[in-house]
Amino acid sequence: MKAEEFRGHFPIFSDGGVHLCSCSEGALSDRVTSALTDFVTSWRIQAAPWDSWMEQVNQARTAFAQTIHADPADIATVSCASEAAFQVSWGQSFSATRNVIITTDLEFPSIAHVWLAQQSRGAIVKFVANHDGLIMVDDYTPFIDDKTALVSVPLVSYANGLRFPVREIAKLAHKMGARVAVDAYQGVGVIPVDINELECDYLFAGTLKYLLGAPGIAFLWVKPGLSHANDPILTGWFGRQDPFAFTPRILDYAESSRRYQTGTPSIPAAFAATAGLFLINATTTTQVSQHIERLAEFTQAALKRQGWTFFSPNPPFRGPQVTIHADDAERISQFLADRRIFVSPRGQAVRVSLHYYNNEQDIHKLVQALHDYRKRYP
Numbered sequence: 001m002k003a004e005e006f007r008g009h010f011p012i013f014s015d016g017g018v019h020l021c022s023c024s025e026g027a028l029s030d031r032v033t034s035a036l037t038d039f040v041t042s043w044r045i046q047a048a049p050w051d052s053w054m055e056q057v058n059q060a061r062t063a064f065a066q067t068i069h070a071d072p073a074d075i076a077t078v079s080c081a082s083e084a085a086f087q088v089s090w091g092q093s094f095s096a097t098r099n100v101i102i103t104t105d106l107e108f109p110s111i112a113h114v115w116l117a118q119q120s121r122g123a124i125v126k127f128v129a130n131h132d133g134l135i136m137v138d139d140y141t142p143f144i145d146d147k148t149a150l151v152s153v154p155l156v157s158y159a160n161g162l163r164f165p166v167r168e169i170a171k172l173a174h175k176m177g178a179r180v181a182v183d184a185y186q187g188v189g190v191i192p193v194d195i196n197e198l199e200c201d202y203l204f205a206g207t208l209k210y211l212l213g214a215p216g217i218a219f220l221w222v223k224p225g226l227s228h229a230n231d232p233i234l235t236g237w238f239g240r241q242d243p244f245a246f247t248p249r250i251l252d253y254a255e256s257s258r259r260y261q262t263g264t265p266s267i268p269a270a271f272a273a274t275a276g277l278f279l280i281n282a283t284t285t286t287q288v289s290q291h292i293e294r295l296a297e298f299t300q301a302a303l304k305r306q307g308w309t310f311f312s313p314n315p316p317f318r319g320p321q322v323t324i325h326a327d328d329a330e331r332i333s334q335f336l337a338d339r340r341i342f343v344s345p346r347g348q349a350v351r352v353s354l355h356y357y358n359n360e361q362d363i364h365k366l367v368q369a370l371h372d373y374r375k376r377y378p
């Protein structure tokens with residue numbers, strides 16, 4: 001699907017809005033709107049259509065599997081990325097000889113919090129620090145040794161869009177006998193992800209950002225055949241061999257990655273996820289990522305001419321985000337939102353995030369509005 005046709009599915013643009021905050025929440029498409037309507041209609045007319053609702057959950061999982069080139073059987077449906085990270089952490093033993101978790105200061109806080117919570121189980125958590133927004137393989141290298149249990153590498157950082165060298169870090173970790181978890185939330189959908197090439201052991205992401213779904217659902221891919229120190233303690237009927245066996249005395253874990261599931265998944269979110277993923281899968285990620293790279297280059301050049309400096313790195317490490325340094329990030333974002341230009345502030349940075357639906361007109365509007373902002377607040 002061509003970029004203009006893709007953009008046509010997102011009414012915010014024809015309404016005069018400029019959506020540049022996919023790193024926070026993807027734009028609402030006509031497809032997701034009608035999927036959510038379908039959910040409500042099915043509920044109203046069919047009362048309790050659990051079979052077709054479960055089918056939606058399966059479709060969402062299968063579509064996510066297609067996006068990352070995985071087998072759907074290796075994917076668990078969970079409620080959020082933090083839950084996925086918890087399921088990953090619980091599978092590790094943190095023995096006296098191997099108990100270190102390596103993460104980074106560019107990790108999304110909620111995921112780092114899950115790692116930190118493992119300290120009560122004997123884990124030691126170490127943070128690889130960024131320097132001017134960059135983290136390279138060499139920054140991870142001194143941290144990874146034979147005491148490392150788990151290495152956490154975001155595919156792309158939420159903070160500045162840095163693309164991590166996941167594969168290289170994973171190779172290093174595996175050489176030392178450690179496992180690798182990838183939080184792909186800020187990249188999957190707009191950056192090519194092939195699970196067979198990343199060489200990680202776990203990958204998780206929610207669907208509400210670049211995958212264009214709604215809050216309430218996330219997926220956890222676990223490498224098939226991986227052994228685990230513990231069976232999931234956070235569990236429920238959707239983690240059973242047969243969820244519909246209704247046997248309260250029997251705790252039988254599914255053989256597949258479904259074993260990481262807990263209770264009833266968010267059905268509205270599954271409808272939205274399926275619709276969003278279908279749109280994503282109707283494009284090719286190479287086409288999408290090239291479009292975004294071009295637009296990011298255009299955005300960065302235009303903002304640079306205005307005198308902004310950047311927390312986002314230069315290519316090839318720049319992801320779908322151009323992030324500007326700004327002490328007044330909140331005020332800028334509000335000024336822009338008042339003009340229906342939506343970006344995302346985080347601390348002292350304004351995140352301008354790009355998707356296949358964005359075009360140069362969006363950037364012209366942004367640049368003009370920032371010019372007006374500078375005049376209003378010199």
Ligand SMILES: Cc1ncc(COP(=O)(O)O)c(C=O)c1O
Nearest residue numbers: 080081082108110158185186206
């Ligand atoms: C990289 C990344 N991981 C995780 C999350 C959110 O995690 P959760 O789904 O647990 O809210 C976000 C989002 O906001 C994120 O940007």
